[in-house]
Amino acid sequence: VKILRTMKRLNGARGVSYPYVHSKEGSGCYFKDLDGNTFLDFASQVCSNPLGYNHPGIKETIKQYMNRSPVKFAGQDFLVKEHGDLLEELLSITPKQLNAAFLINSGAEAVENAMKICMHKRTSSTFGISCTNDFHGRTLGALSYTHSNPVHKKGFFTVPNKQLPFSDQAPVVLEQLTRQGAKKIAFVIMEMVQGEGGYNVASKKMIRDVRKICSSNSIPFICDEVQSGMGRTGKWWAFQHFGIVPDAMSSAKALNVGATIANKKLFPVEEGAISSTWGGGNIIDLAVGCQTIKIIKKKRLLSNVQQQGMYVKKRLNEVSAHGVVRNVRGLGLMVAFDLPTKKIRDDMILESLQRGLVLLGCGPKGVRIVPPFIVSRREIDEAINIIEASIKRCCAKDFSHTGAICQFTSCTTSTT
Amino acid sequence: VKILRTMKRLNGARGVSYPYVHSKEGSGCYFKDLDGNTFLDFASQVCSNPLGYNHPGIKETIKQYMNRSPVKFAGQDFLVKEHGDLLEELLSITPKQLNAAFLINSGAEAVENAMKICMHKRTSSTFGISCTNDFHGRTLGALSYTHSNPVHKKGFFTVPNKQLPFSDQAPVVLEQLTRQGAKKIAFVIMEMVQGEGGYNVASKKMIRDVRKICSSNSIPFICDEVQSGMGRTGKWWAFQHFGIVPDAMSSAKALNVGATIANKKLFPVEEGAISSTWGGGNIIDLAVGCQTIKIIKKKRLLSNVQQQGMYVKKRLNEVSAHGVVRNVRGLGLMVAFDLPTKKIRDDMILESLQRGLVLLGCGPKGVRIVPPFIVSRREIDEAINIIEASIKRCCAKDFSHTGAICQFTSCTTSTT
Numbered sequence: 001v002k003i004l005r006t007m008k009r010l011n012g013a014r015g016v017s018y019p020y021v022h023s024k025e026g027s028g029c030y031f032k033d034l035d036g037n038t039f040l041d042f043a044s045q046v047c048s049n050p051l052g053y054n055h056p057g058i059k060e061t062i063k064q065y066m067n068r069s070p071v072k073f074a075g076q077d078f079l080v081k082e083h084g085d086l087l088e089e090l091l092s093i094t095p096k097q098l099n100a101a102f103l104i105n106s107g108a109e110a111v112e113n114a115m116k117i118c119m120h121k122r123t124s125s126t127f128g129i130s131c132t133n134d135f136h137g138r139t140l141g142a143l144s145y146t147h148s149n150p151v152h153k154k155g156f157f158t159v160p161n162k163q164l165p166f167s168d169q170a171p172v173v174l175e176q177l178t179r180q181g182a183k184k185i186a187f188v189i190m191e192m193v194q195g196e197g198g199y200n201v202a203s204k205k206m207i208r209d210v211r212k213i214c215s216s217n218s219i220p221f222i223c224d225e226v227q228s229g230m231g232r233t234g235k236w237w238a239f240q241h242f243g244i245v246p247d248a249m250s251s252a253k254a255l256n257v258g259a260t261i262a263n264k265k266l267f268p269v270e271e272g273a274i275s276s277t278w279g280g281g282n283i284i285d286l287a288v289g290c291q292t293i294k295i296i297k298k299k300r301l302l303s304n305v306q307q308q309g310m311y312v313k314k315r316l317n318e319v320s321a322h323g324v325v326r327n328v329r330g331l332g333l334m335v336a337f338d339l340p341t342k343k344i345r346d347d348m349i350l351e352s353l354q355r356g357l358v359l360l361g362c363g364p365k366g367v368r369i370v371p372p373f374i375v376s377r378r379e380i381d382e383a384i385n386i387i388e389a390s391i392k393r394c395c396a397k398d399f400s401h402t403g404a405i406c407q408f409t410s411c412t413t414s415t416t
Numbered sequence: 417v418k419i420l421r422t423m424k425r426l427n428g429a430r431g432v433s434y435p436y437v438h439s440k441e442g443s444g445c446y447f448k449d450l451d452g453n454t455f456l457d458f459a460s461q462v463c464s465n466p467l468g469y470n471h472p473g474i475k476e477t478i479k480q481y482m483n484r485s486p487v488k489f490a491g492q493d494f495l496v497k498e499h500g501d502l503l504e505e506l507l508s509i510t511p512k513q514l515n516a517a518f519l520i521n522s523g524a525e526a527v528e529n530a531m532k533i534c535m536h537k538r539t540s541s542t543f544g545i546s547c548t549n550d551f552h553g554r555t556l557g558a559l560s561y562t563h564s565n566p567v568h569k570k571g572f573f574t575v576p577n578k579q580l581p582f583s584d585q586a587p588v589v590l591e592q593l594t595r596q597g598a599k600k601i602a603f604v605i606m607e608m609v610q611g612e613g614g615y616n617v618a619s620k621k622m623i624r625d626v627r628k629i630c631s632s633n634s635i636p637f638i639c640d641e642v643q644s645g646m647g648r649t650g651k652w653w654a655f656q657h658f659g660i661v662p663d664a665m666s667s668a669k670a671l672n673v674g675a676t677i678a679n680k681k682l683f684p685v686e687e688g689a690i691s692s693t694w695g696g697g698n699i700i701d702l703a704v705g706c707q708t709i710k711i712i713k714k715k716r717l718l719s720n721v722q723q724q725g726m727y728v729k730k731r732l733n734e735v736s737a738h739g740v741v742r743n744v745r746g747l748g749l750m751v752a753f754d755l756p757t758k759k760i761r762d763d764m765i766l767e768s769l770q771r772g773l774v775l776l777g778c779g780p781k782g783v784r785i786v787p788p789f790i791v792s793r794r795e796i797d798e799a800i801n802i803i804e805a806s807i808k809r810c811c812a813k814d815f816s817h818t819g820a821i822c823q824f825t826s827c828t829t830s831t832t
Contacts, residue, residue, distance in 0.1 A: 003495065003497055003500045004495070006500040006503065006504060007495060007499065007500050007503070009516075010500070010503040010504065010507055010515070010516055010517065011492075011499075011503060011516065011517070011518065011696070012516045012517055012518030012529075012533070012676060012677075012678065012680070012683040012690070013492050013518050013683070013690050013691055013692075013695075014683070014684070014685065014686070014687050014689075017492065017493055017494070017495050018493060018494055018495070020494075020495070021495045021496065021497055021500075022489060022494060022495065022496050022497075024483075024484045034497065043490075043493075043494075045486065045488065045489050045490040045494060045693075045697070046490040046493065046693050048486070048488055048489075048490055048693060048694065049486045049488075049489075051485075051486075053485065053486070054484065054485055055485055058485040058486065059482075059483060059484070059485050062481065062482060062484070062485060062487065063482045063483070065478065065482075066475075066478060066479045066481075066482035067440075067475060067479070068440045068470065068475070068478070069467075069469065069470055069471055069474040069475050069478060069704075070461065070464070070465045070467075070469070070474065070704075071478065071672075071700060071701065071704060072461070072464055072465075072672060072701070072704075073438060073461050073464075073465075074459075074461040074462040074464055076427075076429050076433065077433055077434060077459075077462065077776075078433070078434055078436075078438060078459075078461060078774075079419065079420070079423060079433050079434070079436070079437045079438065080437065080438050081419055081437055081438075081450065083423065083427075084419045084422045084423050084426070084437075087422065087423070087426040087427060088422060088426065091426055099426070100425075100426055100427065100428045101426065101427070101428055102427065102428030102429050104522075105521040105522040105525070106520075106521040106522065106525065106692065106693070106694060107693065108525070108555070108692070109521070109522065109524070109525070109555060112554075112555045112556060113428075115556075116554075116556070116572055117428070119571050119572050119573060120570070120571040120572065121571075122571075123571060127573075128573075138528075138532075138690070138691065138692060139524070139525060139528045139555040139556070139557055139558075140528060140531075140532070140555070140556055140557025140560075140575055141555055141556025141557060141573070142555075142556075143557075144556075149688070151686055151687075151688045151689055152688065152689075154536070154686070154689065155535050155536040155537075155538075155539060155689075156532055156535050156536065157535060157543075157544075157557070157575035157576060157602075158575065159556055159573035159574065159575055160573060186573075252693075253693065256487075256488060260428060261428075262428065264428070267428040267429070267430070268430070269430065270430070270567055270570075271430045271567075272565070272567045272568065273430075273567055273568075273570065273571075274428070274429050274554070275429055275554065276522065276524070276554060277461075277462050277464060277522070277523065277668075277669065278464065278522060279429075280427070281461070282701070284487060284700060285487065285488070285698070288485075288486075288487060288488075358494075360493075
């Protein structure tokens with residue numbers, strides 16, 4: 001509680017945190033807070049923790065760095081071995097056209113640099129294009145193409161951008177824009193599964209048609225895989241469900257560092273057109289990212305993601321038979337469902353937390369189900385039971401929160 | 417060499433790296449590369465490594481994390497103790513008006529968020545202001561206010577911005593702009609010592625007058641302390657040399673994480689107006705940042721920075737008596753000098769490297785002298801001797817590089 005009070009006082013970003021503090025204790029999908037409470041984590045640090053808590057393989061990697069400092073090098077100027085190792089490992093899981101990567105510090109920076117290399121190549125371009133309800137990050141460039149929640153953008157300057165609907169109308173609108181001058185378009189960026197916007201899965205037709213229009217007009221097509229990539233959907237990259245390959249993509253979260261990935265030819269030839277002090281230089285983060293890919297390969301976790309993802313959906317569809325859980329959707333272990341109202345959703349997430357299950361919201365009234373890739377059927381059953389009980393409680397007419405939890409949370413919607 | 421080749425092939429950012437790869441060996445201001453060569457580091461990972469290599473206090477901190485995973489939490493949503501600890505420590509070294517901070521992933525993101533909180537507050541604003549030759553980062557928002565090198569910006573979209581000259585004319589131009597409508601101005605952002613732009617030290621008059629105009633028009637004044645902060649100039653923050661306190665500031669590099677620091681009242685009240693997945697969540701980076709501040713305090717390193725900084729300038733001024741080293745300038749251990757041409761500068765940095773000294777360029781023909789804060793007089797003497805010998809060699813009429821070094825470097829100018 002003391003730490004929570006300190007945070008409330010000193011943190012510039014206001015009070016959306018969950019009311020507990022992580023301890024070092026934990027195993028698999030479970031972790032303990034500093035007060036000794038155990039939680040089942042179905043939020044995975046907003047998809048940044050694919051292997052759960054205290055994974056032996058990751059701990060082994062970190063241990064190699066215990067007798068060394070500094071941790072952070074200026075990785076584009078001064079090379080570390082881990083930079084090269086991660087590039088090799090990362091490019092082993094991308095389609096062969098995507099054969100170069102630029103490592104940076106965050107998902108937002110991964111998106112910014114994907115956009116930047118396209119702008120740089122498209123010398124006549126004046127705007128870029130994204131979709132309604134997209135989330136691409138919070139730096140002003142990435143934010144200009146983000147349309148998932150007005151609070152993310154209110155008051156902030158933007159660079160020139162246009163929107164496509166996230167529907168089969170997208171190709172129609174894009175076609176119109178190309179007729180007004182395809183050269184003006186720097187790029188089209190899309191999420192195959194919209195993250196913050198509500199875990200909306202794109203239609204195959206939309207993606208394929210948009211990809212085709214981009215190809216025939218030489219407009220770079222960027223897939224934002226920050227949340228959906230690295231195996232979260234049961235394939236390494238969500239675009240692989242759609243039978244297409246983008247010209248550039250962004251990765252971060254489960255990769256443990258940010259990455260802009262594209263064909264070498266799409267990157268600027270001029271030295272210094274893109275760079276970053278810490279990019280490709282945090283040796284522990286780089287090594288953990290590299291090891292994460294290796295473990296997902298070795299333990300065949302993509303197959304577990306596919307199987308458990310189907311089981312999650314099956315169980316949620318059973319619950320939805322009662323009529324409150326609606327619109328179960330997603331790919332692999334990137335699953336969500338809606339509740340009748342925002343209030344019930346927010347209440348339900350808090351109620352689940354009090355029962356030991358960590359969940360995240362998305363979209364206006366959605367709940368994300370994004371456990372670590374190592375999740376088992378038993379843990380899914382446990383989570384579904386808590387969800388069912390919490391929904392029941394929160395839908396009761398006289399429901400309201402009480403106790404210590406209300407002091408520190410006004411709303412559990414993730415705003416990340 | 418194999419790693420260098422891999423990097424050249426797979427890295428999207430082109431070939432500006434120095435032609436060696438760091439190993440874990442090193443001590444103080446010296447490190448070894450993977451081939452066993454020893455270098456004296458007067459670049460400090462572009463000012464990101466204030467305590468040098470294998471500092472026992474930092475190693476002790478890192479060791480505490482060797483038996484724990486993950487390393488990265490979604491720190492704004494899910495709290496870790498290290499987040500609160502660093503906020504407390506960081507705000508112990510800021511003026512009391514700057515009493516809240518938002519921790520994020522990079523210097524660029526620190527600047528973006530400083531700008532964002534000002535835009536958010538200034539609801540009628542339509543543009544922000546920075547200075548000619550400023551460098552504030554490479555994400556599109558920060559980049560819009562960066563004017564240090566055309567290659568950083570070529571082809572990239574920008575948000576609305578205006579420039580002040582970096583001279584005593586700045587207050588005059590700012591005054592004119594306020595008369596055209598002070599409400600339109602979201603912020604004025606400045607570097608007290610321009611980094612990439614050439615280590616140009618601002619005049620006290622300029623800074624004080626600009627600060628005054630900002631105050632009387634309620635325009636937030638932001639100091640970008642990403643490179644100059646955390647003690648690099650001999651005070652915790654460069655603005656302390658100017659007798660002013662800004663409304664907001666950015667920190668990163670030597671802090672080991674990014675931070676936007678301001679009065680709590682300047683931060684948006686709305687939840688979710690600013691956030692970041694990994695911000696305030698990388699437990700090792702946070703702990704190292706916190707420990708760095710503690711060590712600088714305990715070992716009174718600010719005093720060493722002041723003393724050794726004076727000694728560096730004294731020695732450089734002696735060298736400059738020969739007429740080639742010009743315009744020795746800087747504060748504390750943020751020192752630079754110019755050479756007659758860009759070519760001689762670039763050659764000299766490579767030549768010094770071959771003799772075991774790592775230097776960085778800045779501005780059109782400047783050389784930075786930015787050793788770790790722990791540097792000794794003996795090491796400064798060693799560096800100055802190499803610099804003198806290298807200059808002599810590079811100024812010889814028939815000078816040209818030969819050998820393996822040319823394979824991997826076309827120019828050593830930092831483009832970070």
